[in-house]
Amino acid sequence: MDKRLEYAPCGYISITHEGMITEMNQTFLDMTGYQREELEHKHLESIMSKANQLVFHSYFYPNINLHGHVDELFISLKDRSGQSIPYILNGRRYENEGVEVIDCALVQMSKRMDYERELRSAKKQIEEAYWEKEQTLAELKQLHAEIGQKQAELLELNAILVERSTTDKLTGLKNRRYFQETLEEHIRGYREQGRLFSLLILDIDHFKKVNDTLGHQAGDDVLEQMGSILSHHCREQDIAARYGGEEFVLILPDINTQESILIADNLRHEIAQAAWGSRIPGGITASVGIATFAGTDNEATLLRKADQALYTSKEQGRNRVTHSMDSSALPW
Known part of the structure; x- marks a missing residue:
């Protein structure tokens, strides 16, 4: 041999x-x-x-x-x-x-506990069918169908688990873990193919006040509606995720500095004009910081630039958009 x-x-x-x-x-x-x-x-x-x-x-x-x-x-x-x-x-x-x-x-x-449990059951049924010759064919066909169904259910369950592991339960957006993995992919894409992208960090203005005065359920309602607004606003290729608390992040592929500012300001305006319901008197606004990836950036520097731009928007009165390359903000 x-x-x-x-x-x-x-x-x-x-x-x-x-x-x-x-x-x-x-x-x-x-x-x-x-x-x-x-x-x-x-x-x-x-x-x-x-x-x-x-x-x-x-x-x-x-x-x-x-x-x-x-x-x-x-x-x-x-x-x-x-x-x-x-x-x-x-x-x-x-x-x-x-x-x-x-x-x-x-x-x-590889041994998997759930699969082995189904297999042991299958073996037992096959052995019983072996001694009941007149029913063997019918029972064997049924058993094969059940195994196929269990395998399909296992694949479906694995797909659901993968989706849940990357999704924020409250807002329905992607979670921080998925965002960080995707950000790394876009950075590699820029270095390998020169594909430009911009990063937005969005923070809900005075969110603590909503929780303190109206209760955490009202705060959850605001976060959930914010997730819907971001999902509706995004293009198919964009990535919207909940970064943590009342902070959200968006990755905008093929979007340069000027385009990112216009997109962010449209989003800010859409949030300010949204119907937040009688439970949220005065409505909700958001501040946005933007950074467009440069060749010298890495994940940490890009996030730091966007976060500093967000801080500028907050310092200049909130409900604003600031790009890390431009100290000016777009007021409402």
């Missing part, structure tokens, strides 16, 4: 059409703990449970015979200690000098 195949990063076995093992690589032996002479000329099913033998007969052989190959079959094999190890198996049939052989590649699966 070729040395590269002998130590390939997956297990390899070759079996006859009857299932007798004729070859295996060292990787497979290392994964299972067997010596080569313990497996040569042994039937592959000798290291399977009855449930897996049933799966092998009902899925592997029909597909090999019909299509000549099997893709992504979930199967468990016993190692030398008798422990059942899950694998993904791909197999392909071919003839060599008139002799038919089946080559199989096996990748060991």
Whole structure:
């Protein structure tokens, strides 16, 4: 056997059409703990449970015979200690000098508690079906459907968890962690492709007063509505996130200094003119600081420039827009 195949990063076995093992690589032996002479000329099913033998007969052989190959079959094999190890198996049939052989590649699966719980349940049902011959086919089909459904549910759950891990629950905007990762990507994009972008930091004016006088529920309502305004105001390629407390950040790709000032002032005006409801007498305003990325900037310096510009807007009376390159502010 070729040395590269002998130590390939997956297990390899070759079996006859009857299932007798004729070859295996060292990787497979290392994964299972067997010596080569313990497996040569042994039937592959000798290291399977009855449930897996049933799966092998009902899925592997029909597909090999019909299509000549099997893709992504979930199967468990016993190692030398008798422990059942899950694998993904791909197999392909071919003839060599008139002799038919089946080559199989096996990748060991990582153990996941929820998946194993479903698998144990599946094995139990398969074993029960094995002893109830008249119901085997119907129960096996149902079981395959359930496993497919569980896998689809797991993928959907993973997608939901990823989305939740990057989303601020109250406002529906992206959270600080997502913003920081995206900011790093835009900085790399500038250095690799010269793609310009601007950063806005927005702070709700007198927000502490809203919480202190009207209560935290009113404050939460303001934050939630601010999230809606920012989402509505943003282009598809823009990133709006809650930075923390009453501070929000926006990344504006392909926006230069003058464009960023106009966009920020339109946003500031939209916030000031929004209907905040009877619970918020006098409405809400916001102050904005802007920094447009320069070649010498990094994440820290860009944030510092935008934050200093925001401080200038606050110092000059709030409800203003200030760019780090321009000390002047746009009043309401």
